[in-house]
Amino acid sequence: MTVAQPDVSVIIGAYEAMPYLIECLASVEAQTIDQTRIEVIAVDDGSTDGTGEYLEEFAARAAMPVTVIRQENSGGPSGPRNVGLGKATGRYVFFLDADDRLGPEALRRMVAIADENGTDVVLGKVEGVNRSAPKSMWGSTVGRTDVYSSNIKFTLSAQKLFRRALLERHGMRFDESLFTGEDALFTMEAYLRADGVSIVADHTCYYLVGREDGKHVTKSGGYTLRFDSARALMTLIADMIPPGPKRDVLMVRPFVVTLLPQFGPRYLKDSDEVRRHKLELAKPLMEAYWNEDVARRLRVHERLRLHLVADQRPDLLKDVVAFVRAKKQAPAILEKKGRRLYLVYPYFRDREAGIPDCVYLADAREARAFPGYRESTVDTFMQRAARKVRRALPAREMRAAA
Structure with a gap:
């Protein structure tokens, strides 16, 4: 049977x-x-x-x-x-x-x-x-x-x-x-x-x-195994998906879930030797796969820490990690009539640190929580452009356009 x-x-x-x-x-x-x-x-x-x-x-x-x-x-x-x-x-x-x-x-x-x-x-x-x-x-x-x-x-x-x-x-x-x-x-x-x-x-x-x-x-295994895991996953994604938005979407996962925790609260307890080793292990991964399109998909504190990892700045990274561990709410600065919001994590606009403003720029998901933020849309942009055109037209042409 x-x-x-x-x-x-x-x-x-x-x-x-x-x-x-x-x-x-x-x-x-x-x-x-x-x-x-x-x-x-x-x-x-x-x-x-x-x-x-x-x-x-x-x-x-x-x-x-x-x-x-x-x-x-x-x-x-x-x-x-x-x-x-x-x-x-x-x-x-x-x-x-x-x-x-x-x-x-x-x-x-x-x-x-x-x-x-x-x-x-x-x-x-x-x-x-x-x-x-x-x-x-x-x-x-x-x-x-x-x-x-x-x-x-x-x-x-x-x-x-x-x-x-x-x-x-x-x-x-x-x-x-x-x-x-x-x-x-x-x-x-x-x-x-x-x-x-x-x-x-x-x-x-x-x-x-x-x-x-x-x-x-x-729960088992040392930190080097986590870097092995991140490297393997990033390599798989890169091998299967050509450079571009689809690859960047997927790269968010190994950067945030696997790599970033190595530069979280535990980093403050690491010895100087382990901190140096972690940055050494991260360096080739950052050079190969970290870019602006991946960065902009992250929250500010995630983006800032990985920016400092990419730049190999352990001196600044330690202070940022301590700020994040304290679970403090970063102050917000609104610019461009409320349509641009920066979160003031350590070293924001610090000339000596030299970190670009874009690293601190909140996306709409984070910015909506702050009073006064005005989310830009394609429609409002187009409406503003149309108003400028109408103001520039002579009265007779504006009536004809209407």
């Missing part, structure tokens, strides 16, 4: 996952999708806490087919995910971390929206449990979008539904040389290669669980 192809292969990489694994697997069993339409492939990555044994117990009693693979520790999440992906047979794959859990309708809703819209990647709404979770992309459920016209670039974790044919067609696997940010690289490539992306925002599909023992993978 021919066995029907499952809709979803749920791939679970597990290392020292007890007791979180219990709720994780229970959330798979609780899925409202027909359990004959899913398979589970669980890879125990050399655990010593009973994780492997519990996976085998689960496989023996579960209603859906479960494959358990036990291997020596690989040192990171990429290896187990790749092993699981190599065994998957479903039309779609979903990567579930062993310390997280699914919402009950997650797989049914994600498969349905992908099938309805013919999309290759589906994002299900994520909710944090004892930890933060991305928020900006869950405004509404969207049948079809892309990485340029949405905020999905700010959620590059692997916990998405991927059409397996897309991954196989492009030979996509997780980079096992990276020990942080490997999922960002994989997911960004999938976004860029996908024939459309869907968003399920009206149902919590994924619970991102903060472990009490602090062993969650995103």
Whole structure:
């Protein structure tokens, strides 16, 4: 008898996952999708806490087919995910971390929206449990979008539904040389290669669980790994997207999410040697990918810090970071009849520092919060131009024009 192809292969990489694994697997069993339409492939990555044994117990009693693979520790999440992906047979794959859990309708809703819209990647709404979770992309459920016209670039974790044919067609696997940010690289490539992306925002599909023992993978690793991650993601974007607005939109993500935190509050606690090293690591990335079009898409305090990183100005950077850490509201200066607003962070119009005014120029999103700001529009500009023309016309020509 021919066995029907499952809709979803749920791939679970597990290392020292007890007791979180219990709720994780229970959330798979609780899925409202027909359990004959899913398979589970669980890879125990050399655990010593009973994780492997519990996976085998689960496989023996579960209603859906479960494959358990036990291997020596690989040192990171990429290896187990790749092993699981190599065994998957479903039309779609979903990567579930062993310390997280699914919402009950997650797989049914994600498969349905992908099938309805013919999309290759589906994002299900994520909710944090004892930890933060991305928020900006869950405004509404969207049948079809892309990485340029949405905020999905700010959620590059692997916990998405991927059409397996897309991954196989492009030979996509997780980079096992990276020990942080490997999922960002994989997911960004999938976004860029996908024939459309869907968003399920009206149902919590994924619970991102903060472990009490602090062993969650995103908390591990030194600062040099973060620069490795930023470099890999920037290189991927540059290799796949030619210079221009589309590339600049995507570059915002590694600059703000991966690189900038290295020049946040922790920078003040770094030794002089570490500060110098961070600037050295950042220098080639700034030279290759930092430009005015990327800069203008950032908030002032983000833009200012990265400007100083690009200029290799540790003396000024430390003062700016201290100002940002204090969470002070930078004073505002309105010019051009209220249509231009500068935020007065340290060294604004300091002749010796020599930082251009444009670095401190707030965009409309930031400026709207300040009384007196008047947002310029194309219409008001055109209206002002038309008024100037009318004033310049002789009375007879103006009547004729009317």
